Amino acid sequence: MSDTRNDGDGPDRHVCERCGDAYPSARLLTLHRGARHPDDLTADEVEAYREAYYAEERELKSFRIRALGVLVLMYFGFLILFILFAS
């Protein structure tokens, strides 16, 4: 299939030299190179990857807390619903 990627051009196009995948931001390209081509990275790139990775780790942590909140709400919500309506 030819139209798998929407090749946006201009300054917002960050292309991986190794596999040609394009990403809309430098951060995503850094994450891509770190996850897919870890052996290609220079020392600076490793540092950048690490930084992006930990920045995302913080974002993930806050997501996990919110997800846990939703799970707890769902659990007790259904508990109460079952107590009230199941017979």
Add this chain to the structure above:
Amino acid sequence: MNRTTTLRRFGVSLLFASLVSLLAAPVAASNGAVGLAGASQDNLAVPQWLYLATGGATVGASALLASFVTDRRFIERVHSWRTSVALDDVVRRGLGIVGSVLGLALLGFIVYLGFTGPQAPTLNFAIIVTFAGLRAGYTMFTYLVGDTWRAVNPWRTVATLLPNGFVEYPHKLGRWPAVAGILALVWVETAAGVTRQPNLLAMAVAGYSVLTLLGALLVGPDDWFDCADPVSVFLRFYGRVAPIRWNDEDGLSVRLPGMRLVTDDEVTDLADIAVAVVLVWELTFSGFVTTEQGAAAITAVVEAGLPALVVYGVLYLGGFAAFLGLYVLASHLTVRRIETFETPRALAVRFAPSLLAIAVGYHLAHYFAFSVSLSPMLVGALTAPLSPPANPVVLTLPAWFGALNVVFVLLGHLLAVWVAHSQAYDTFPSRMQAIRSQLPFVVVMIFYTIVSLWLVSLPTASPPFL
């Protein structure tokens, strides 16, 4: 004292509620083969809306739980685990020949006994083997164990022995002919009475054989059975979920169930997505029209003045379009939600294999109990095709079998959630993107779950006006 009894009552009722919600689900899920179904009914002990909401919430909660797994290496280990067993060439060729002979013999018996056997669905070899065998049992074998249809397929056996391949298959059609074919076959199954009248079934199988052979000889068996033949494409797509696959290089290759869906890029265009959706939809449709509520709804519309066939047709094709549309819509929403150069089409293709896991869950829910209870009949028919028993044996299933339907629907969705989760990690460089990309698809999956759980909770009936 009052407080403790209240508390205890709360505790007991809670325990009881969770038990009944698990165990008191419906007994006989509806399926297309109403000619063989004995309708039976059991009422839910929880209100229906709560039962449906719980099912939907289970899928949502499992998606949230899956999103806690963010370790790429672990996800990759799960879906790339594999082992293989070498198979001797002689053994493989021997099994191939046995399969071909078996396939040809079965096809011959189905057509011959459909015309000449006793004209009662529960006694006739053709009906029993086609619906309890091929439609239920063999399809289950295909996704639970491995796809053997290539070796068994009697039409392929015949077509490869004859001169073939006079015209090039128009590859731009993709698998659309198969989509149309599967829709047509399910239509024939629901509307033409082939599950009740053996001679009709035999006629349909004979007609199908002629069409299939003509097609396979015209464009060559490989292209025909790969793209155009509904039965082969149907089984092939189900077979992708299976743990075992025949492989030319390493004999039998074994993977974790459903994990080929993540790694093998076998879905490539919109037609392939349509095949996956059609597998989910056909079970939903035949599940709907064969329930009392579905039958009542259709009767109501027909009595308002619309012709029955138009009502069925609009419901059938409209529902398919809605299922497909919702899925494609989810991929559009995903692209809008995250920074990516992936097109909606590409994402839809990427996540389509997870629909097959859902289809497997539905198929099990609609056909597992049916197939277990008819297994003595099927064994009887296969061991003595020419002497139908005077009293066909049917197993009576314990009540908890009904709960399995619910479990199967949910398990299918859970597998689908995991497959989509793994796909997302393969696709997106950012883990947050992988999580966000899932949300629209999870909403669609929750919708599919609720519809399907509702269907398996309804009592079976014969579709009206057909």
